[in-house]
Amino acid sequence: xxxxxxxxxxxxxxxxxxxxxxxxxxxxxxxxxxxxxxxxxxxxxxxxxxxxxxxxxxxxxxxxxxxxxxxxxxxxxxxxxxxxxxxxxxxxxxxxxxxxxxxxxxxxxxxxxxxxxxxxxxxxxxxxxxxxxxxxxxxxxxxxxxxxxxxxxxxxxxxxxxxxxxxxxxxxxxxxxxxxxxxxxxxxxxxxxxxxxxxxxxxxxxxxxxx
Amino acid sequence: xxxxxxxxxxxxxxxxxxxxxxxxxxxxxxxxxxxxxxxxxxxxxxxxxxxxxxxxxxxxxxxxxxxxxxxxxxxxxxxxxxxxxxxxxxxxx
Numbered sequence: 001x002x003x004x005x006x007x008x009x010x011x012x013x014x015x016x017x018x019x020x021x022x023x024x025x026x027x028x029x030x031x032x033x034x035x036x037x038x039x040x041x042x043x044x045x046x047x048x049x050x051x052x053x054x055x056x057x058x059x060x061x062x063x064x065x066x067x068x069x070x071x072x073x074x075x076x077x078x079x080x081x082x083x084x085x086x087x088x089x090x091x092x093x094x095x096x097x098x099x100x101x102x103x104x105x106x107x108x109x110x111x112x113x114x115x116x117x118x119x120x121x122x123x124x125x126x127x128x129x130x131x132x133x134x135x136x137x138x139x140x141x142x143x144x145x146x147x148x149x150x151x152x153x154x155x156x157x158x159x160x161x162x163x164x165x166x167x168x169x170x171x172x173x174x175x176x177x178x179x180x181x182x183x184x185x186x187x188x189x190x191x192x193x194x195x196x197x198x199x200x201x202x203x204x205x206x207x208x209x210x211x
Numbered sequence: 212x213x214x215x216x217x218x219x220x221x222x223x224x225x226x227x228x229x230x231x232x233x234x235x236x237x238x239x240x241x242x243x244x245x246x247x248x249x250x251x252x253x254x255x256x257x258x259x260x261x262x263x264x265x266x267x268x269x270x271x272x273x274x275x276x277x278x279x280x281x282x283x284x285x286x287x288x289x290x291x292x293x294x295x296x297x298x299x300x301x302x303x304x
Contacts, residue, residue: 100247102269117233144235146283164287171231171267171292172250 113204
């Protein structure tokens with residue numbers, strides 16, 4: 001009921017979110033204390049901490065989209081990506097650090113979807129921070145039990161003759177789905193192809209956009 | 212060491228502490244999908260203890276094996292990373 005006058009609704013009709021006036025948690029206090037101590041002792045500077053936060057925030061799904069578009073366009077790169085995604089993406093400047101990357105390819109017969117049932121492992125170097133739903137108990141528990149129902153809720157209806165492969169990131173690997181290339185994109189540049197690659201298509205909860 | 216294609220069973224252990232073998236795969240039979248190489252055992256690393264390297268594998272299970280009659284689509288699969296000390300040789304189900 002937008003525009004109703006009510007104490008708990010903003011003028012937009014949405015409820016106000018309560019202010020975060022709760023005291024800091026034990027771990028929040030710990031983080032501030034350790035950070036301030038390290039700055040005081042000259043181990044890091046405040047600017048370095050800020051720069052690292054900026055670097056983490058700068059990672060986003062356009063990085064993964066460039067990898068996918070290149071794999072669609074260059075058969076040799078596609079083969080290298082599927083054989084050793086860690087090094088294939090590192091050579092493009094997307095270093096995954098101490099983790100390793102596995103790329104799994106969607107085809108006419110196979111659809112892949114990524115989940116981390118134990119926590120929230122996610123290919124952050126290629127996709128940035130995970131969406132909130134990726135970390136929910138519901139997504140984590142249902143995707144391994146009823147992936148087709150979960151995918152249908154994301155708008156992806158898998159035919160019976162397509163095998164669904166769920167990948168649970170349980171340890172040191174991170175996963176990215178190489179979505180199927182949309183039809184009608186022959187001769188497109190990699191820049192144009194990358195525009196069709198959504199975040200969800202690289203998690204497996206979506207498909208690449210149709211041109 | 213196990214080879215790709217080999218049938219294995221995940222040991223149904225219940226150790227305390229930080230482990231990265233999900234409960235829903237313990238006691239289940241699958242096939243080695245690929246060998247990932249040696250990685251430091253997270254069961255020690257999580258506590259900042261010396262962590263010996265253990266071979267890590269990707270193991271593929273059928274949904275029928277994991278969920279039995281409750282499987283949504285029995286031929287669908289689930290792959291997970293499992294450390295060698297959680298794996299024992301098995302016969303194909």
